[in-house]
Amino acid sequence: MRLNNRNKAGFYNFISTTILLIFVLGCGAFFMELFKFDFLGRGTTALLIIVPSIFGLIFYLRGRQIFEYDSDGEALNFKNRNVLFYEKAISDEFPKYKLISYEIIDALIFRKLYINILSKKNKIITLKYDVSYLSKKELKDLKFSLSKVIKENKENKREL
Template sequence: MRLNNKNEIKIIPPIYIVLVAVFLTNIFVNVELIGRDEPIKFSHFLPNIITLLIFFFVHKIGVSFDFDSDGETLIFKNNGVFFSKFMEYRVKKAEFPKRKLAKYKFNNYGIYSSITIYIKSRRRKGFKKYTFNTTFLSRKKKSGLVASLRNVLDKPKAVA
Protein backbone atom coordinates (compact mmCIF):
# COMPACT_ATOMS: atom_id res chain seq x y z
CA MET A 1 0.00 0.00 0.00
CA ARG A 2 1.32 3.41 -0.92
CA LEU A 3 0.01 6.64 0.46
CA ASN A 4 1.09 10.26 0.81
CA ASN A 5 -0.38 13.62 1.68
CA LYS A 6 0.61 15.61 -1.43
CA ASN A 7 -2.92 17.00 -1.93
CA GLU A 8 -3.43 17.96 1.71
CA ILE A 9 -0.18 19.92 2.11
CA LYS A 10 -0.75 22.26 -0.82
CA ILE A 11 -2.13 24.76 1.69
CA ILE A 12 1.19 25.17 3.56
CA PRO A 13 3.09 27.49 1.12
CA PRO A 14 0.25 30.05 0.98
CA ILE A 15 0.10 30.03 4.78
CA TYR A 16 3.86 30.76 4.88
CA ILE A 17 3.42 33.67 2.48
CA VAL A 18 0.51 35.17 4.44
CA LEU A 19 2.39 34.89 7.74
CA VAL A 20 5.47 36.60 6.28
CA ALA A 21 3.28 39.36 4.82
CA VAL A 22 1.56 39.92 8.19
CA PHE A 23 4.92 39.98 9.98
CA LEU A 24 6.48 42.49 7.57
CA THR A 25 3.39 44.73 7.58
CA ASN A 26 3.46 44.86 11.35
CA ILE A 27 7.19 45.66 11.31
CA PHE A 28 6.49 48.67 9.05
CA VAL A 29 3.67 49.80 11.36
CA ASN A 30 6.01 49.58 14.35
CA VAL A 31 8.68 51.60 12.52
CA GLU A 32 6.10 54.33 11.84
CA LEU A 33 5.05 54.31 15.50
CA ILE A 34 8.66 54.69 16.64
CA GLY A 35 8.90 57.90 14.56
CA ARG A 36 6.03 59.48 16.51
CA ASP A 37 6.15 60.91 19.99
CA GLU A 38 4.01 58.12 21.42
CA PRO A 39 5.74 55.62 23.70
CA ILE A 40 6.09 52.11 22.26
CA LYS A 41 4.25 49.48 24.28
CA PHE A 42 4.55 45.72 24.42
CA SER A 43 1.13 45.46 22.75
CA HIS A 44 2.66 46.88 19.56
CA PHE A 45 5.02 43.89 19.32
CA LEU A 46 2.51 41.26 20.42
CA PRO A 47 1.15 40.60 16.88
CA ASN A 48 4.71 39.93 15.65
CA ILE A 49 5.37 37.54 18.51
CA ILE A 50 2.13 35.67 17.83
CA THR A 51 2.86 35.59 14.10
CA LEU A 52 6.33 34.14 14.75
CA LEU A 53 4.89 31.47 17.05
CA ILE A 54 2.31 30.50 14.43
CA PHE A 55 5.03 30.46 11.76
CA PHE A 56 7.22 28.09 13.79
CA PHE A 57 4.22 25.85 14.53
CA VAL A 58 3.28 25.68 10.83
CA HIS A 59 6.93 24.98 10.00
CA LYS A 60 6.96 22.13 12.53
CA ILE A 61 3.79 20.42 11.31
CA GLY A 62 4.01 21.36 7.62
CA VAL A 63 5.80 18.32 6.22
CA SER A 64 4.88 15.78 3.60
CA PHE A 65 4.47 12.14 4.57
CA ASP A 66 5.08 9.16 2.29
CA PHE A 67 4.47 5.52 3.17
CA ASP A 68 5.11 2.43 1.08
CA SER A 69 4.51 -1.15 2.21
CA ASP A 70 4.73 -2.82 -1.19
CA GLY A 71 7.35 -5.53 -1.42
CA GLU A 72 9.52 -6.77 1.41
CA THR A 73 10.29 -3.40 3.00
CA LEU A 74 8.41 -0.66 4.79
CA ILE A 75 9.32 2.89 3.84
CA PHE A 76 8.38 5.92 5.94
CA LYS A 77 9.46 9.39 4.87
CA ASN A 78 8.89 12.98 6.03
CA ASN A 79 10.08 15.88 3.89
CA GLY A 80 9.75 19.67 4.02
CA VAL A 81 7.08 21.33 1.90
CA PHE A 82 8.12 24.83 0.85
CA PHE A 83 11.22 24.06 -1.25
CA SER A 84 10.46 20.38 -1.87
CA LYS A 85 10.15 20.86 -5.64
CA PHE A 86 13.75 22.05 -5.84
CA MET A 87 15.53 20.13 -3.10
CA GLU A 88 14.94 17.73 -0.26
CA TYR A 89 15.32 19.27 3.16
CA ARG A 90 14.16 18.31 6.62
CA VAL A 91 14.18 14.71 5.41
CA LYS A 92 13.51 11.95 7.89
CA LYS A 93 13.43 8.47 6.41
CA ALA A 94 13.20 4.89 7.66
CA GLU A 95 13.47 1.92 5.34
CA PHE A 96 13.58 -1.57 6.83
CA PRO A 97 12.31 -5.13 6.24
CA LYS A 98 8.77 -5.85 7.39
CA ARG A 99 9.95 -8.57 9.77
CA LYS A 100 11.82 -5.97 11.86
CA LEU A 101 8.69 -3.97 12.74
CA ALA A 102 8.07 -4.64 16.43
CA LYS A 103 5.18 -2.27 17.19
CA TYR A 104 3.77 1.12 16.37
CA LYS A 105 1.90 3.81 18.24
CA PHE A 106 -0.35 6.44 16.70
CA ASN A 107 -0.53 9.76 18.60
CA ASN A 108 -3.32 12.22 17.90
CA TYR A 109 -3.32 15.52 19.80
CA GLY A 110 -6.06 17.31 17.84
CA ILE A 111 -3.96 19.71 15.76
CA TYR A 112 -0.88 17.48 15.65
CA SER A 113 -0.62 13.77 14.99
CA SER A 114 2.32 11.43 14.59
CA ILE A 115 3.17 7.79 14.31
CA THR A 116 5.98 6.21 16.28
CA ILE A 117 7.42 2.96 15.01
CA TYR A 118 9.69 0.60 16.90
CA ILE A 119 12.18 -1.53 14.98
CA LYS A 120 13.95 -4.64 16.27
CA SER A 121 17.71 -4.68 16.01
CA ARG A 122 20.17 -7.56 16.28
CA ARG A 123 23.09 -5.36 17.25
CA ARG A 124 21.68 -3.75 20.35
CA LYS A 125 19.08 -4.50 22.97
CA GLY A 126 15.70 -2.86 22.77
CA PHE A 127 14.12 -1.09 19.88
CA LYS A 128 15.08 1.74 17.56
CA LYS A 129 12.38 4.38 17.65
CA TYR A 130 11.33 6.68 14.78
CA THR A 131 8.60 9.30 14.92
CA PHE A 132 6.96 10.66 11.78
CA ASN A 133 4.60 13.60 11.47
CA THR A 134 1.22 12.59 10.01
CA THR A 135 -0.73 15.78 10.75
CA PHE A 136 -1.87 16.45 7.20
CA LEU A 137 -2.84 12.87 6.45
CA SER A 138 -6.59 12.46 5.95
CA ARG A 139 -8.57 10.30 8.35
CA LYS A 140 -9.14 7.66 5.67
CA LYS A 141 -5.41 7.46 4.89
CA LYS A 142 -4.56 7.24 8.61
CA SER A 143 -6.90 4.30 9.02
CA GLY A 144 -5.38 2.67 5.92
CA LEU A 145 -1.89 3.16 7.36
CA VAL A 146 -2.92 1.58 10.67
CA ALA A 147 -4.60 -1.32 8.86
CA SER A 148 -1.49 -1.92 6.75
CA LEU A 149 0.80 -1.90 9.80
CA ARG A 150 -1.57 -4.17 11.71
CA ASN A 151 -1.52 -6.56 8.75
CA VAL A 152 2.31 -6.59 8.79
CA LEU A 153 2.38 -7.33 12.52
CA ASP A 154 -0.29 -10.05 12.30
CA LYS A 155 1.49 -12.07 9.60
CA PRO A 156 3.56 -14.90 11.04
CA LYS A 157 7.27 -14.17 10.96
CA ALA A 158 9.40 -16.39 8.77
CA VAL A 159 12.25 -18.05 10.62
CA ALA A 160 15.56 -16.80 9.24
Protein backbone atom coordinates (compact mmCIF):
# COMPACT_ATOMS: atom_id res chain seq x y z
CA MET A 1 0.00 0.00 0.00
CA ARG A 2 1.25 3.45 -0.84
CA LEU A 3 0.26 6.53 1.08
CA ASN A 4 1.46 10.11 0.68
CA ASN A 5 0.25 13.66 0.92
CA ARG A 6 2.70 15.24 -1.52
CA ASN A 7 -0.20 16.77 -3.43
CA LYS A 8 -0.81 19.12 -0.46
CA ALA A 9 2.77 20.49 -0.46
CA GLY A 10 1.76 23.65 -2.33
CA PHE A 11 -0.97 24.38 0.20
CA TYR A 12 1.41 23.92 3.16
CA ASN A 13 4.00 26.11 1.45
CA PHE A 14 1.33 28.78 0.96
CA ILE A 15 0.31 28.57 4.64
CA SER A 16 3.90 28.87 5.88
CA THR A 17 4.61 31.79 3.54
CA THR A 18 1.41 33.52 4.64
CA ILE A 19 2.28 33.10 8.33
CA LEU A 20 5.76 34.50 7.69
CA LEU A 21 4.37 37.44 5.70
CA ILE A 22 1.78 38.26 8.39
CA PHE A 23 4.53 38.11 11.02
CA VAL A 24 6.79 40.50 9.07
CA LEU A 25 3.90 42.90 8.39
CA GLY A 26 2.89 42.68 12.06
CA CYS A 27 6.44 43.56 13.15
CA GLY A 28 6.44 46.51 10.76
CA ALA A 29 3.05 47.67 11.99
CA PHE A 30 4.21 47.24 15.59
CA PHE A 31 7.22 49.51 15.11
CA MET A 32 5.20 52.03 13.07
CA GLU A 33 2.59 52.10 15.83
CA LEU A 34 5.25 52.36 18.52
CA PHE A 35 7.27 55.22 17.00
CA LYS A 36 5.03 57.10 14.55
CA PHE A 37 1.31 56.43 15.11
CA ASP A 38 -0.68 55.86 18.26
CA PHE A 39 -4.01 54.39 17.14
CA LEU A 40 -4.14 51.15 19.11
CA GLY A 41 -2.57 52.04 22.45
CA ARG A 42 0.31 50.35 24.24
CA GLY A 43 -1.47 47.14 25.35
CA THR A 44 -2.93 46.01 22.03
CA THR A 45 0.13 46.87 19.96
CA ALA A 46 1.93 43.72 21.13
CA LEU A 47 -0.85 41.61 19.58
CA LEU A 48 0.53 42.53 16.15
CA ILE A 49 3.54 40.33 16.95
CA ILE A 50 2.06 37.82 19.41
CA VAL A 51 -0.80 36.48 17.24
CA PRO A 52 1.31 35.65 14.14
CA SER A 53 3.98 34.19 16.44
CA ILE A 54 1.44 31.82 17.98
CA PHE A 55 0.27 30.67 14.54
CA GLY A 56 3.88 30.14 13.43
CA LEU A 57 4.67 28.21 16.60
CA ILE A 58 1.67 25.93 16.11
CA PHE A 59 2.64 25.32 12.48
CA TYR A 60 6.20 24.48 13.57
CA LEU A 61 5.15 22.24 16.49
CA ARG A 62 2.87 20.14 14.31
CA GLY A 63 6.02 18.82 12.64
CA ARG A 64 6.98 17.82 9.14
CA GLN A 65 4.17 18.27 6.66
CA ILE A 66 4.88 15.67 3.97
CA PHE A 67 4.59 11.99 4.92
CA GLU A 68 5.13 9.12 2.49
CA TYR A 69 4.63 5.42 3.24
CA ASP A 70 5.13 2.42 0.98
CA SER A 71 4.56 -1.19 2.02
CA ASP A 72 4.68 -2.76 -1.44
CA GLY A 73 7.26 -5.48 -1.79
CA GLU A 74 9.40 -6.91 1.00
CA ALA A 75 10.31 -3.61 2.66
CA LEU A 76 8.60 -0.75 4.45
CA ASN A 77 9.54 2.76 3.33
CA PHE A 78 8.88 5.83 5.45
CA LYS A 79 9.70 9.40 4.40
CA ASN A 80 8.90 12.53 6.37
CA ARG A 81 9.93 16.02 5.26
CA ASN A 82 9.11 19.70 5.53
CA VAL A 83 7.94 21.95 2.74
CA LEU A 84 10.45 24.44 4.11
CA PHE A 85 14.04 23.34 4.15
CA TYR A 86 15.04 24.21 7.71
CA GLU A 87 14.91 20.60 8.92
CA LYS A 88 16.47 17.48 7.52
CA ALA A 89 14.11 14.97 5.91
CA ILE A 90 13.71 11.57 7.54
CA SER A 91 13.89 8.53 5.29
CA ASP A 92 13.90 4.94 6.55
CA GLU A 93 13.64 1.62 4.76
CA PHE A 94 13.68 -1.79 6.45
CA PRO A 95 12.32 -5.29 5.84
CA LYS A 96 8.76 -5.97 6.91
CA TYR A 97 9.75 -8.81 9.23
CA LYS A 98 11.63 -6.34 11.48
CA LEU A 99 8.49 -4.42 12.41
CA ILE A 100 7.46 -5.22 15.99
CA SER A 101 4.84 -2.63 16.88
CA TYR A 102 3.64 0.89 16.27
CA GLU A 103 1.90 3.56 18.30
CA ILE A 104 0.20 6.78 17.28
CA ILE A 105 0.25 9.55 19.87
CA ASP A 106 -2.57 12.01 19.30
CA ALA A 107 -2.03 15.21 21.28
CA LEU A 108 -4.01 18.42 21.07
CA ILE A 109 -1.79 20.06 18.46
CA PHE A 110 0.15 17.23 16.86
CA ARG A 111 0.18 13.50 16.00
CA LYS A 112 3.28 11.34 16.06
CA LEU A 113 3.86 7.81 14.79
CA TYR A 114 6.31 5.65 16.74
CA ILE A 115 7.57 2.52 15.00
CA ASN A 116 9.44 -0.17 16.94
CA ILE A 117 11.74 -2.37 14.87
CA LEU A 118 14.23 -5.08 15.71
CA SER A 119 17.89 -4.33 14.94
CA LYS A 120 20.57 -6.79 13.81
CA LYS A 121 21.69 -7.20 17.42
CA ASN A 122 18.12 -7.99 18.61
CA LYS A 123 17.64 -4.56 20.17
CA ILE A 124 14.50 -2.53 19.75
CA ILE A 125 14.87 0.72 17.83
CA THR A 126 12.14 3.35 17.92
CA LEU A 127 11.62 5.52 14.85
CA LYS A 128 9.52 8.69 15.09
CA TYR A 129 7.48 10.35 12.32
CA ASP A 130 5.14 13.34 12.22
CA VAL A 131 1.70 12.43 10.90
CA SER A 132 -0.18 15.57 12.01
CA TYR A 133 -1.04 16.59 8.49
CA LEU A 134 -2.58 13.27 7.42
CA SER A 135 -6.34 13.15 7.04
CA LYS A 136 -8.40 10.75 9.15
CA LYS A 137 -8.84 8.40 6.19
CA GLU A 138 -5.11 8.37 5.45
CA LEU A 139 -4.36 7.71 9.12
CA LYS A 140 -6.90 4.88 9.20
CA ASP A 141 -5.32 3.32 6.09
CA LEU A 142 -1.86 3.61 7.65
CA LYS A 143 -3.02 1.90 10.85
CA PHE A 144 -4.66 -0.87 8.82
CA SER A 145 -1.54 -1.50 6.74
CA LEU A 146 0.83 -1.51 9.74
CA SER A 147 -1.51 -3.81 11.70
CA LYS A 148 -1.62 -6.17 8.75
CA VAL A 149 2.19 -6.34 8.57
CA ILE A 150 2.43 -6.99 12.33
CA LYS A 151 -0.22 -9.72 12.10
CA GLU A 152 1.67 -11.41 9.24
CA ASN A 153 4.91 -11.22 11.25
CA LYS A 154 3.28 -12.92 14.24
CA GLU A 155 1.84 -15.67 12.04
CA ASN A 156 5.24 -16.26 10.43
CA LYS A 157 6.91 -16.55 13.83
CA ARG A 158 4.35 -19.14 14.96
CA GLU A 159 5.04 -21.24 11.87
CA LEU A 160 8.76 -21.34 12.64
